[in-house]
Each structure stands twice: as C-alpha cells, then as structure tokens.
Amino acid sequence: MKFTIQRDLLISSLQNVMKAISPRTVIPILTGIKVEASHNGITLTGSNSDISIESFIPAEEEEKVNVEHIEEGSIVLHAKYFPEIIRKLPEDIVSIEVDSSLKTVIRSGKAEFNLNGQDAEEYPLLPKIQTDDTFEMPVNVLKNMIKQTVFAVSTMETRPILTGVNMRLANNRLHFVATDSHRLASREVEIQDAAVQFENVVVPGKSLHELNKILSDTDELIQISVTNNQILFRTKNINFLSRLLDGNYPETDRLIPTHSKTKIKMKTKELLHTIDRASLLAKDEKNNVVRLSTEGNMIEISSNSPEIGKVVENISAISMEGEELKISFSSKYVMDALRAIEYDEITIDFTGAMRPFIIRPVEDDSILQLILPVRTF
Known part of the structure; x- marks a missing residue:
C-alpha cells in the first residue's frame, strides 16, 4: 500500500x-x-x-x-x-x-x-446494514435534536434503557425523548416523505454525543437506517454505526401534564442568568436547589445555605396567569433545559408545587422540557 x-x-x-x-x-x-x-x-x-x-x-x-x-x-x-x-x-x-x-x-x-x-x-468486518427502514433529514436539524435532548439521558447504569434517547418515527414526524426520571427533554420534527415507521429505537446517549461532535453544521442530508439492533448514520464521507439499547423505553407521554395552574412567560436569558447567580450559594446542596416564588408579575429567585449565606433576586415576568406559587427545583436541571431551548422567550406551565412543570419556547411547541420539583417548602 x-x-x-x-x-x-x-x-x-x-x-x-x-x-x-x-x-x-x-x-x-x-x-x-x-x-x-x-x-x-x-x-x-x-x-x-x-x-x-x-x-x-x-x-x-x-x-x-x-x-x-x-x-x-x-x-x-x-x-x-x-x-x-x-x-x-x-x-x-x-x-x-x-x-x-x-x-x-x-x-x-x-x-x-x-x-x-x-x-x-x-480487523473485524463491520456489519452491513440491510434494511428498508431508511429516511433522510438535514444534518443541522439532527444536530439540534440531539443537543436539545441528549443532556437529559441518565448517567446511572441501574436502568440502562434510560442512558439512551428514544427515537420514534410515525406519520412523517420524528420524535426524540430523553429522561433520567427527574427530568425529560423532547423534540419533534417533520420528516419529508418518510416511507418508514418505527418506535422504541433507543440510541445510547454516548453514541449521539460523539455523532454530534463529528457532524458539520450543514443543511446537507444525512441518511439514517435502522435495524432491530443497530442504527447507521451516513453522510457523504462518514458512516457512523451504533448499537441500539435492548429493552422497552418507558411510556413518557403520560408524564406530561395537560393543564396548568400557573403560567409564566419570561425572557430565557434573564431567567437563566438569575438562576445561575442563585445557584452560586446552592453548590453544597446535593441538587443545587433554587426556590422560585411569584407575586403579581414579579418572580423571586432565591437560594439559602445555612453555612454560606443566602441570595434573593427579583425579576419581572412578561406575563403571568393563574395561582400564586412557591416551588423548589434543581438549578442544574433548569439551566440545562434553558440552554437547550435557543429561543428568546419561554413559557413555564406549573401544575402545583410538587408536580412536574414544563418549559417551552413561545414560538415553537415542538420543543418541550419537563422537570420534577424538589420538596423544600
């Protein structure tokens, strides 16, 4: 040679x-x-x-x-x-x-x-994927879907299926869902002319993380082929083959609340930076817990650590509907969710102090972040 x-x-x-x-x-x-x-x-x-x-x-x-x-x-x-x-x-x-x-x-x-x-x-021969379950989508859309979901996979091997992202394709809609049982990230996009349907295809989060690093941010098409235990992502010059995770992904649709008691509309970056500052004094707590309480159109974000001190910051919501609320949550989970959204304004739907709440961009309901609160109040 x-x-x-x-x-x-x-x-x-x-x-x-x-x-x-x-x-x-x-x-x-x-x-x-x-x-x-x-x-x-x-x-x-x-x-x-x-x-x-x-x-x-x-x-x-x-x-x-x-x-x-x-x-x-x-x-x-x-x-x-x-x-x-x-x-x-x-x-x-x-x-x-x-x-x-x-x-x-x-x-x-x-x-x-x-x-x-x-x-x-x-050198072992790579498995050749023989399947008709193939569809195409723009590379930059796939990269976005990975970025908006993969951070929420579980890092614990106790439930291996949760270390992956669940892919479903039905009626020309591709749906990615990741959850570690404390939070859930979901993104849906339309796929043009997909002559294929599948569900319960679970790709290891680590595989998607590496794939995302390799792919260039272009609107060129990537071809995705699925078999019962492998998935192949193919671009002009790259073939990326990953095993799939065994087992059934939990039914996550029923976790998503269909109504809310309190609805807040806010600037994404303002909320992110405020929670980031509040979390500085919550670092010693296991979940970096931050508290949110509402009064009129004002939102109070606070955290309190008996050994270190406390922080309180008020920010105004763009709009607020429904009941007054006090709730505590992991600052890390909410910051991860806000960073993944990439839109200027979000709505947060609360269904009570101890019920999961949902963060969505105002302009795009195909992105959804769900977070479970922490009991402190």
Missing part, C-alpha cells in the same frame, strides 16, 4: 475515527485504526463494542486532488501513535508506504517514522 495525502485532511479524518476507539477493548486489534487505500480515496475505520466510524477522504473532490500516487492495500496502525505522528509532521504533505512485512514508513519533509502495523485481514 502506498499514497500521498494532504496532512490536514488526514488529521481531521483521524479525529473522527478516534472517537470510536477505546483502549479498554477486549479485542487487541481494535486499539488500532484501519487504513484502506483504493483508487477512489482513503478510508479510515475505528471501532469499539458500541460504535464504529468510517471516514472517507476522496482522491479528488471538486477538481481538487487530495490523494495521489495510490497503490491499493490496507493496514492497521496503533491509534496511540499514528495520529500523534501525523499531527506533529513538519510539512503539509504526507506519504505513507507499507511493505509486505507490514512495516509502515511515514514521511513528511525531512521527518521519517517507521511504525509496525497489523494485518488488516484480522
């Missing part, structure tokens, strides 16, 4: 596949990166037990040559050393050459590295 390549393209491709490599794998060859050269370009692969990532660098793209002097072949190179070497090479062009005994020579400018490779034939 032999090729010459632009170093920056190789670095960016390596960064993508490194997200799938774990030093703790039980299959030793998976601590390496598989490098395949064909006349179309270079494919890099990284894999662990949860995700596999293929990143493709085309030999030519839009009349620009990325890879030259290609002799086809493949090798597995150690993921600890190969990316570091490429990152620190002196010139913009890198040449890589592998001989029959798997010795790999990496050259750039006056630098020359010799690395021992492993036989790519021993």
Whole structure:
C-alpha cells in the first residue's frame, strides 16, 4: 500500500475515527485504526463494542486532488501513535508506504517514522446494514435534536434503557425523548416523505454525543437506517454505526401534564442568568436547589445555605396567569433545559408545587422540557 495525502485532511479524518476507539477493548486489534487505500480515496475505520466510524477522504473532490500516487492495500496502525505522528509532521504533505512485512514508513519533509502495523485481514468486518427502514433529514436539524435532548439521558447504569434517547418515527414526524426520571427533554420534527415507521429505537446517549461532535453544521442530508439492533448514520464521507439499547423505553407521554395552574412567560436569558447567580450559594446542596416564588408579575429567585449565606433576586415576568406559587427545583436541571431551548422567550406551565412543570419556547411547541420539583417548602 502506498499514497500521498494532504496532512490536514488526514488529521481531521483521524479525529473522527478516534472517537470510536477505546483502549479498554477486549479485542487487541481494535486499539488500532484501519487504513484502506483504493483508487477512489482513503478510508479510515475505528471501532469499539458500541460504535464504529468510517471516514472517507476522496482522491479528488471538486477538481481538487487530495490523494495521489495510490497503490491499493490496507493496514492497521496503533491509534496511540499514528495520529500523534501525523499531527506533529513538519510539512503539509504526507506519504505513507507499507511493505509486505507490514512495516509502515511515514514521511513528511525531512521527518521519517517507521511504525509496525497489523494485518488488516484480522480487523473485524463491520456489519452491513440491510434494511428498508431508511429516511433522510438535514444534518443541522439532527444536530439540534440531539443537543436539545441528549443532556437529559441518565448517567446511572441501574436502568440502562434510560442512558439512551428514544427515537420514534410515525406519520412523517420524528420524535426524540430523553429522561433520567427527574427530568425529560423532547423534540419533534417533520420528516419529508418518510416511507418508514418505527418506535422504541433507543440510541445510547454516548453514541449521539460523539455523532454530534463529528457532524458539520450543514443543511446537507444525512441518511439514517435502522435495524432491530443497530442504527447507521451516513453522510457523504462518514458512516457512523451504533448499537441500539435492548429493552422497552418507558411510556413518557403520560408524564406530561395537560393543564396548568400557573403560567409564566419570561425572557430565557434573564431567567437563566438569575438562576445561575442563585445557584452560586446552592453548590453544597446535593441538587443545587433554587426556590422560585411569584407575586403579581414579579418572580423571586432565591437560594439559602445555612453555612454560606443566602441570595434573593427579583425579576419581572412578561406575563403571568393563574395561582400564586412557591416551588423548589434543581438549578442544574433548569439551566440545562434553558440552554437547550435557543429561543428568546419561554413559557413555564406549573401544575402545583410538587408536580412536574414544563418549559417551552413561545414560538415553537415542538420543543418541550419537563422537570420534577424538589420538596423544600
């Protein structure tokens, strides 16, 4: 195998596949990166037990040559050393050459590295997804959906199903839901011409988190294919394959209140910054508890720590309807929800001091954040 390549393209491709490599794998060859050269370009692969990532660098793209002097072949190179070497090479062009005994020579400018490779034939073949359950959506919409839900997955392995995001597709509506049983984040979008329906597809939160880092923020389409135990996200130059979580996701629709006793409309950033300040004195409490109470159109946000001190701040609501209210909640959960919303104004619907409350952007009811209060009053 032999090729010459632009170093920056190789670095960016390596960064993508490194997200799938774990030093703790039980299959030793998976601590390496598989490098395949064909006349179309270079494919890099990284894999662990949860995700596999293929990143493709085309030999030519839009009349620009990325890879030259290609002799086809493949090798597995150690993921600890190969990316570091490429990152620190002196010139913009890198040449890589592998001989029959798997010795790999990496050259750039006056630098020359010799690395021992492993036989790519021993690298596990990635499962080929055969399914008609495929649909497409814009990359930037998918990234938004992930950002607005994935933070609410559980980090506790006691209920593994809650460490994932539940995907449902029905009647051309794609729905993402995440919950850790103390809060819930939901986002829904319309999918054009989706000739497929599914429910109870649960993607590990860690997989979606890594996928979100890799994807560029574009309106190009991403193809999503689902089988009973895997999901494949495919763009022009990336294949991202993740296992799905086993088990049934809980029925979350019934958790969402259908009426409210108190409805507040507020500026998102003003509320976020006020809660952020109040939480400074709530850090020692387990849940960083902050209290909210209403009087007329004024909202009082406070927190009190006997050892440290207390903070009280009043802000005015844009509008308020219904009963007066006192409620306590985790400042972290509410701040996470407000950061995910990305709209200037929100409504908060309360159904009582010990009932879940809902935060939605004023302009978009496809986004919903639900939070359980904390008992203090």
